[in-house]
Amino acid sequence: MSAMLELEKVTKRFGGLVAVNAVDLRFEKGSISSVIGPNGAGKTTIFNIITGIYRPDEGNVRFEGRSIVGKRPDQITELGLCRTFQNIRLFNNMTVLENILVGAHTRTPSTAWGAVLRTRHFKEAEEAARQEALQLLRFVGLPRGLGDQLARNLPYGQQRRVEIARALASKPRLLLLDEPTAGMNPQETESAMRLFRRLRDELGITVVLIEHDMKVVMGISERVSVIDYGQKIAEGTPEEVRKDQRVIEAYLGRSAMVETAAVERSRP
Amino acid sequence: MSTQIAPTHRFRQLFRGPLGVLLTLAYIGAITALLILEPRSLLWRLLLFTALALIYFIPQRPAVKVILSVLLLAIVVPTVGLRNPFLLEIGFQVAVFATLALGLNVVVGFAGLLDLGYIAFFAVGAYLWAFFGSQQLWHLNDPPGTFSIYPTFPLAAWWFWIFIPLAILAATATGILLGFPVLRLRGDYLAIVTLGFGEVIRVLANNLDKPINLTNGPQGITPIQRPPLPPFLTSPEVLATLSGWAGRPIGLNDVYGFFFYFMGLIVLIVTIIIARRLEHSKLGRSWTAIREDDVAAVAMGVPLRRTKLTAFAIGAAFSGAMGVLYASNRTFVSPETFSLTASISILVMVILGGLGSIPGVVLGAAVVTLLNIDILQTLSLLLSSLRQGNEVIPLLGVPWKNLPTQLDPARYQRFVFGLLLIFMMIFRPEGMVPAERARLELHESEEEFSPEVKLEGDAMPEEQPVD
């Protein structure tokens, strides 16, 4: 099987803290996978390493067979790997459409000269990008009219969708979603899950989620990896992982913490 | 909020439809009349300026606004300028500083990078033409003050036109050269480093009179050539006709006044168009994106360094072009013009008008320039005329005569700038014409926004928590 994304013995330290400790991960092409683990386990740090925001202290990251360690985040995005953030990071004072157009940055061929001279090439490229952005807006289930709203005026659930649309605009082959359903109510979560499936089924994108909501994890992921204290402690199908003794311990041992965190999360 | 909006809203409604156009025309006409009767009055000059602001704010179609502006700028101002050439001088200076402010706005307003040494790029352009467009080339080995002025120049005056693009290139190159190492610094460090860079350029201008005399030191370079005017403008008949209209003798200098006024205006308009087009392009969106959230921006594929560098380079380019124009208008450059105060005054223009807002920045530039070269100067003149007389200051009981000359209002620019900066940051960080509001106006909405300004231009620190 061809692995779309592969992490080999990846380690990241912050001062004395080993946030990610020799982690091996493999995500197959066309799969939906989840990375789970208690708070502070190192999940987001793994995403940051994959997307080039942090450089791993040790280990290697391979995307479609090529090592991407040392590449800049924008170069990695250009290769076809994009993400969303745990605490939504939209460009607040830009409109929804502009947000998506920034996501399309690497795929928009217009140049500064073209912009100044208003060449036909520029106008066509901008118009094409706009149309595509509107389509993406519809794909993630938002009304067209939302395009001209400032991103910060949107409710939380819609902001999450815009973030996904923005990431999709870069035409990724692999999409990393960091807690995409955090703060959503059950209905919203339900429809978000449908969206994630459509990402794979209709667009053919390999999806990796970080999730705390076990319903989502068990419901849509084909494989689950469990991280605890920076280490991978289990891996397998949702059923296998659910029965894994170490996973149960990791969660039970800190169940109180997880619960408080869950309460905090539901009130963004 | 709504109680605050209502009066201005009602005022704007007054200027709706054909009646509004007539009202505006009447206003312009009245001011023109006043200015022709009393060409030297500061008050009428300021009112003339409000007419331009009025045109911007009234609810009319863009085409109408353009026609009204052309009427005001291309007909009224030159006509009145025949009687009082100072008006054209103000117009030119406003155009120069508005262009500089637009350049800085690309850097600070669009991309969120605080540049405190922006005037350095202006200096590059100005000194470039000062060096080649004067006789300095002949005096490389003469210390300042040891040589006299000849009637000829090493380069002909028409080279002026070649040096505008050359200055743009030189300033852009300087911007890239500076930007390359410093643009990965965090926002506040970047501010200090650019300030240091501005000082370095000034110190160099001050001291590069030895070992080779490149800049003529603190004395500055003069005379610098002005571009040749077409002969039909300078023929005796034309000058005589103009003198007839003006009611005073019109010489070559006055014709240059018109020339520079229109040149300044053209460069400014071109700059506005470029800035607007860039703002609404892929590049403009990338600038806003890195200003709003640089981590999210790189994660979406925006290259941080390159995007910041283009902002720096484009800002520098605007400034470099104006440097050539300015040097040749003054026929003189000296390091004094390129002080930190000058850099900050441009920053004040941008912040006063509204970070990232093109109309705001132009307005801010006009206000600050008027303050600098007109209002404070006029107050100084007033004070010195009072000093001639024997009157006593009311309340204080001290004769005006005893007032120290050090108290000249013209010397207190920094006071005004300081107050403006503090005041704006605390009470209205989005400026007089906020960027968002300008955008909303394009969407024909009357809704009011007072957004907090997002001013983060920080490079991505490697070890900052990201989630």
Next chain:
Amino acid sequence: MRLRRVNPIKEILRPLGQLLIFVIGSAVIISAFVLLLALLLRPTRTDIDIFQVSLILLPQVLIDGITLGFMYAIIAMGYTMVYGVLEFINFAHGEFVMFGAFAGVELLIWLNAQGVLRTSEMWLALLWLVLAVLLGMSVGGALAVSAERFAYRPLRGTPRLVPLIAAIGVSFLLQDTMRFLQSAINGDFYRTFPEFGPFAQRLTLFSLSIDERPINIAVQYKAILLISFAIIMLVALNYLVNATRLGKAIRSVAQDQRTASLMGIDVNRIIALTFLIGGAMGGAAGVLWTFRFTRADPYMGFIPGLKAFTAAVLGGIGSIVGAMLGGMVLGLLESFAASYFSIFSRGAFGAEYKDIFAFGILILVLIFRPQGLLGGKTTQKA
């Protein structure tokens, strides 16, 4: 934060030792470098013996550099402490220095007019000088607290560049306010430090001869006084920050404001106190600066302020020890640059370039070692 018992004697001796190491260390390294350069350049010059000239100049250059270094170090305290607590570059700090300077100078001018300063007694003259320094400290401190209260506090929590721009405004406003006050009251905008006391006398340390030429190595009392003042202040500040309850509160606010306020610390008060201390150090530095360079003018604080900031960054901003080291290195480098540039370049480049030199260092440090000389992976806080 560890709750350890502090040994007061150790807290006094430690900074003294550090200062000694910094002074001697940087002096030796820089001198050695310059002398080596002189040796290398020696064969290229036939007109003068460049090595000998360098050697003869050296003692004075060192003393000037060390004095300057101490002044930068004191001014840098204001930047580094405020930065440590708020991560904010207080652009107006140089103006606190300037106000302090004017306060001290005005007092001395007034005393002089009363005829009080006509004394040749060292202790009496010293008393007046101390008085002036104290007044400078109060004015600098009071000004810093007001600036914080009225200009910076309303902006806390806004994006980083907003308070920075406001600080530039405060800086400009204060400059011209002083200019206005001076012009309105005295008719001119600058003041001169009155000559008094036996400070200009020299103390001969030792004599030696190079090539049969006798050279007296002498120091002005002025320099000795300046250095002593500076050392007292730096040690006192170290003691305050490291060995008192207040210092502990400051350090915990610097670590984490939220946690500190949860622990019952009044964060606003601590921030105000930090400004007070920094401003007072700045005010004192202002008086000492005019004592050294005689002229006080409204714009005097700006360049030294910028250089002290450079010093703070050079040492590792946020760290008090770092600021001491940075100040010393910068003072010495600048003094050496001012004297030796022109000798080594045959007069083509002179002392005018010393400011460029300082900014050059700032840019290089920020690019290659933004955490400063002493900053480790995690910047050591105040």
